[in-house]
Amino acid sequence: MTKNADNAVLDPFAAALEVKPIKGRSPWEDAWHRLLRNRAAVYSAFIMGFMFFLVVFGPMLISWDSGYTDWDHTSSPPSFSSGHWFGTDAIGRDIMVRTLEGGRISLLVGLVATIVSLLIGVSYGATAGYFGGTADRVMMRIVDIIYALPFMFFVILLMVVFGRNIVLIFVAIGAVNWLDMARIVRGQTLSLKNTEFIEAARACGVGDWAIIRRHIVPNLLGVVIIYVTLTIPQVILLESFLSFLGLGVQEPMSSWGALVSDGAQDMESAPWTLIVPAVFLTVTLYCFNFIGDGLRDALDPKDRL
Amino acid sequence: MPLLELVNLDVGFDTPEGEVHAVNELNFSIEAGEALAIVGESGAGKTQSMMAVMGLLADNGHVSGQALFNGNDLLSMGAGELNQHRGSQIAMIFQDPMTSLNPYLSIEKQMIEVVMHHQGLDRAEAHAKAVEMLRAVRIPDPERRIGQYPHEFSGGMRQRAMVAMGLLCEPDLLIADEPTTALDVTVQAQIGHLMSELRQTSNTAIILITHDLGVVAGLCDRVLVMYAGEVVEWGSVEQIYYQPLHPYTRGLLESVPRLDQPDDAVLHAIPGNPPNLLALPDGCKFRDRCPKAHDACREEPPIRQGGEGHSYRCFLERTDE
Amino acid sequence: MLRHALGRLLGVLPTLLMLITVAFFLMRVAPGGPFDSEKALPPEIEANLNAKYHLDESLAQQYFRYLGQIAVLDFGPSFQYKDWTVNELIAQGFPVSLTVGLLAMTLAFGVGTLLGITAALRQNTGVDYSLMGLAMLGISIPNFVIAPLLILLLAVYAGWLPAGGWDGGFASMVLPVVTLSLPVTAYVARLTRGSMIEVLNSNFIRTARAKGLPEIVVIRRHALKPALLPVISFMGPATAGMISGSVVIERIFSIPGLGSYFVQGALNRDYTLVMGVVVFYGVLIIILNFIVDLIYAWLNPKIRYDEKR
Numbered sequence: 001m002t003k004n005a006d007n008a009v010l011d012p013f014a015a016a017l018e019v020k021p022i023k024g025r026s027p028w029e030d031a032w033h034r035l036l037r038n039r040a041a042v043y044s045a046f047i048m049g050f051m052f053f054l055v056v057f058g059p060m061l062i063s064w065d066s067g068y069t070d071w072d073h074t075s076s077p078p079s080f081s082s083g084h085w086f087g088t089d090a091i092g093r094d095i096m097v098r099t100l101e102g103g104r105i106s107l108l109v110g111l112v113a114t115i116v117s118l119l120i121g122v123s124y125g126a127t128a129g130y131f132g133g134t135a136d137r138v139m140m141r142i143v144d145i146i147y148a149l150p151f152m153f154f155v156i157l158l159m160v161v162f163g164r165n166i167v168l169i170f171v172a173i174g175a176v177n178w179l180d181m182a183r184i185v186r187g188q189t190l191s192l193k194n195t196e197f198i199e200a201a202r203a204c205g206v207g208d209w210a211i212i213r214r215h216i217v218p219n220l221l222g223v224v225i226i227y228v229t230l231t232i233p234q235v236i237l238l239e240s241f242l243s244f245l246g247l248g249v250q251e252p253m254s255s256w257g258a259l260v261s262d263g264a265q266d267m268e269s270a271p272w273t274l275i276v277p278a279v280f281l282t283v284t285l286y287c288f289n290f291i292g293d294g295l296r297d298a299l300d301p302k303d304r305l
Numbered sequence: 306m307p308l309l310e311l312v313n314l315d316v317g318f319d320t321p322e323g324e325v326h327a328v329n330e331l332n333f334s335i336e337a338g339e340a341l342a343i344v345g346e347s348g349a350g351k352t353q354s355m356m357a358v359m360g361l362l363a364d365n366g367h368v369s370g371q372a373l374f375n376g377n378d379l380l381s382m383g384a385g386e387l388n389q390h391r392g393s394q395i396a397m398i399f400q401d402p403m404t405s406l407n408p409y410l411s412i413e414k415q416m417i418e419v420v421m422h423h424q425g426l427d428r429a430e431a432h433a434k435a436v437e438m439l440r441a442v443r444i445p446d447p448e449r450r451i452g453q454y455p456h457e458f459s460g461g462m463r464q465r466a467m468v469a470m471g472l473l474c475e476p477d478l479l480i481a482d483e484p485t486t487a488l489d490v491t492v493q494a495q496i497g498h499l500m501s502e503l504r505q506t507s508n509t510a511i512i513l514i515t516h517d518l519g520v521v522a523g524l525c526d527r528v529l530v531m532y533a534g535e536v537v538e539w540g541s542v543e544q545i546y547y548q549p550l551h552p553y554t555r556g557l558l559e560s561v562p563r564l565d566q567p568d569d570a571v572l573h574a575i576p577g578n579p580p581n582l583l584a585l586p587d588g589c590k591f592r593d594r595c596p597k598a599h600d601a602c603r604e605e606p607p608i609r610q611g612g613e614g615h616s617y618r619c620f621l622e623r624t625d626e
Numbered sequence: 627m628l629r630h631a632l633g634r635l636l637g638v639l640p641t642l643l644m645l646i647t648v649a650f651f652l653m654r655v656a657p658g659g660p661f662d663s664e665k666a667l668p669p670e671i672e673a674n675l676n677a678k679y680h681l682d683e684s685l686a687q688q689y690f691r692y693l694g695q696i697a698v699l700d701f702g703p704s705f706q707y708k709d710w711t712v713n714e715l716i717a718q719g720f721p722v723s724l725t726v727g728l729l730a731m732t733l734a735f736g737v738g739t740l741l742g743i744t745a746a747l748r749q750n751t752g753v754d755y756s757l758m759g760l761a762m763l764g765i766s767i768p769n770f771v772i773a774p775l776l777i778l779l780l781a782v783y784a785g786w787l788p789a790g791g792w793d794g795g796f797a798s799m800v801l802p803v804v805t806l807s808l809p810v811t812a813y814v815a816r817l818t819r820g821s822m823i824e825v826l827n828s829n830f831i832r833t834a835r836a837k838g839l840p841e842i843v844v845i846r847r848h849a850l851k852p853a854l855l856p857v858i859s860f861m862g863p864a865t866a867g868m869i870s871g872s873v874v875i876e877r878i879f880s881i882p883g884l885g886s887y888f889v890q891g892a893l894n895r896d897y898t899l900v901m902g903v904v905v906f907y908g909v910l911i912i913i914l915n916f917i918v919d920l921i922y923a924w925l926n927p928k929i930r931y932d933e934k935r
Contacts, residue, residue: 360835
């Protein structure tokens with residue numbers, strides 16, 4: 001009887017409690033909202049979207065062929081009347097179509113080399129972090145050693161040794177750029193492995209695979225996304241750097257770095273040959289960096305209030 | 306004139322989700338040499354109200370109302386004027402002794418700068434004074450210890466060093482924010498003794514912020530119970546402990562384990578969570594968790610007298626059971 | 627402290643060995659030798675050349691010979707510049723590179739930390755946003771883009787500064803040094819701002835403010851050192867970055883530094899020169915990292931303390 005009476009008092013109270021739970025948001029939703037509030041990142045994402053569109057479809061829409069030499073207009077400044085909106089280079093090739101096609105190479109290198117470094121870095125870092133102990137120490141010592149090397153020189157060395165071809169550029173750049181990724185993934189795995197929520201899951205009898213899928217991967221995803229966005233501009237920069245030195249992609253193929261290099265030769269007589277590819281390259285790097293920064297601010301749980 | 310009087314103190318924080326109302330219409334005063342406890346759950350606004358008084362709110366925080374220290378409003382002072390009071394007349398001890406000391410400076414440097422700045426002592430005088438103060442808070446071998454860095458101190462020693470640092474200028478008011486939370490029970494007792502000793506020897510007023518009602522009993526004269534940014538009940542320690550009138554205060558007291566009750570006595574917990582400070586309900590803020598809530602609680606509750614110096618914010622009349 | 631230093635020093639050796647080994651074998655697996663040219667050399671001359679440069683020995687023999695040489699800091703003769711040893715080439719090029727590098731480094735860390743601190747103290751104001759926007763631009767614009775643009779503006783159009791060349795004078799240094807320092811300046815500014823903000827939000831800064839110290843004292847005495855620690859540990863990577871950057875800068879401004887020799891060597895397959903430069907710069911970076919590490923440990927009382935025990 002008393003028990004029922006108690007319930008009679010408690011039930012409405014309990015019901016009242018359940019009526020208005022504070023609406024929860026998943027961390028991903030939270031991150032998304034934070035990202036949208038970062039105006040620099042949002043604008044950058046739009047500009048990048050437009051840039052991708054231009055680079056992929058632009059060359060099809062321009063009537064000039066990138067190899068076509070317009071002898072009537074060599075080193076001609078940007079003009080609408082000649083049809084060369086961004087001018088031509090010393091042998092009469094259209095700068096706009098060359099820049100857009102060079103952009104294809106630059107962006108492709110950026111994406112592919114980043115994927116290479118992602119694959120190496122994540123598997124290396126996750127392995128080291130998951131096994132821990134001696135394996136971890138040895139593996140991270142190796143990373144430390146490679147870190148201390150002047151890696152730019154190694155890429156140049158690789159290019160010298162194996163000749164200059166585009167596949168090698170992907171691999172060479174990817175192969176020297178995985179160190180950051182490995183370190184970060186390893187650190188995350190290591191700290192995740194020892195967190196209370198994973199221990200709790202383990203204590204509740206959740207299997208290894210389920211723990212990896214439900215807890216480790218979603219928690220790694222954030223940092224991986226951030227570093228992918230930050231690695232892409234680094235890789236594009238590295239490729240341009242090599243191409244600028246004449247060690248990257250070779251004629252007739254071109255990339256923004258190679259175009260800037262060509263433009264720098266003629267800049268006194270035809271500054272547009274330098275400025276157009278330079279602007280494309282810089283805007284791309286700028287946007288990627290801003291997006292990466294925005295993602296970091298949005299996803300990094302350390303900065304959460 | 307009271308030593309410190311808060312008048313209609315409001316503290317809010319601008320966040321992307323909206324304004325967080327941390328403290329609403331806080332009024333109280335404390336006399337010289339008095340010890341006052343502010344108790345409540347985390348998020349009740351205890352700490353932020355004192356941060357506001359000290360001018361230490363985060364960048365997105367804002368405060369209105371008055372905090373009259375000896376009749377002068379701390380909140381309307383410029384940085385220079387405020388700095389003449391902070392550290393010398395009002396000292397604050399923070400919650401986390403592990404991170405509240407600068408890990409890159411020796412204890413000595415962190416201590417002597419207070420007296421050198423406020424009292425114009427030279428280095429040697431300041432050093433002597435700091436060593437004395439460390440001795441007073443029972444740091445063993447203070448001459449040697451004072452040259453060490455915070456990480457060379459244990460948690461309890463760091464908190465004692467914090468207390469020593471706060472007392473260097475013999476302040477009129479010491480604000481202690483959960484000074485014992487992070488510490489072992491034995492060390493908690495030491496810090497408690499230290500503070501009551503201090504009251505007796507130097508007539509320092511103490512505001513103790515805590516959620517631990519056990520610490521309050523031995524040390525304080527009066528208690529202020531805060532909930533969701535408001536004071537819900539205030540009175541002397543005896544009144545609050547033996548005749549709690551607000552349902553929240555009762556809940557708090559029932560959730561303290563007691564040795565004078567049988568082992569199988571049920572330890573109560575207050576159901577539910579404090580309200581979202583982004584969207585505070587109208588009327589009584591506690592009504593969603595209150596076992597005695599009724600329709601009238603949707604209105605702003607009145608402040609009722611429970612006795613001499615004892616008030617509470619509730620519709621319930623006092624019933625002497 | 628001493629134990630810390632010794633431990634670090636021991637860690638340096640395998641790094642060095644690995645550097646030399648990788649560089650050596652990479653060059654040796656390269657298809658084509660340094661004397662491959664359009665017209666084949668008479669076999670006896672080629673044999674002579676190979677004997678002179680010990681290319682007729684087994685790979686292992688060559689490797690240990692090279693290790694032995696490097697142990698006494700002898701990088702051997704250059705393949706390309708017939709009358710020069712690699713040591714002589716390094717001795718010629720490095721002082722020039724070092725001058726540019728040191729000046730750029732000083733400029734980058736001085737200006738970068740100042741800008742970073744300014745932005746942190748004016749957090750979320752117009753000053754902060756514009757400084758950080760500029761810093762992002764500094765990171766995003768490659769050296770080899772900003773260099774020709776600056777030449778175009780300041781040398782070709784305005785005529786204030788020489789477009790290139792090296793006479794050791796101030797005017798010829800301005801553009802290379804500024805260009806080389808820009809990305810590092812930008813990075814240092816961002817790094818400083820971030821760590822300064824983090825420090826200013828920390829509990830011990832709150833304690834310092836509660837003591838009633840003037841804000842300027844709080845920053846100078848309590849915040850500066852912890853905020854600059856990450857900047858100090860960035861000096862190692864920054865040097866490596868500057869060395870890479872110097873390759874491009876020296877080429878654009880026609881500066882006869884080590885980077886110019888390196889690129890020439892790389893294009894001409896001058897094995898000994900390229901390896902010599904790689905090993906030389908590798909050693910330099912490793913030593914520098916070691917020094918930075920010691921400074922960091924010395925500034926951080928916690929590391930000092932752990933070592934004492």
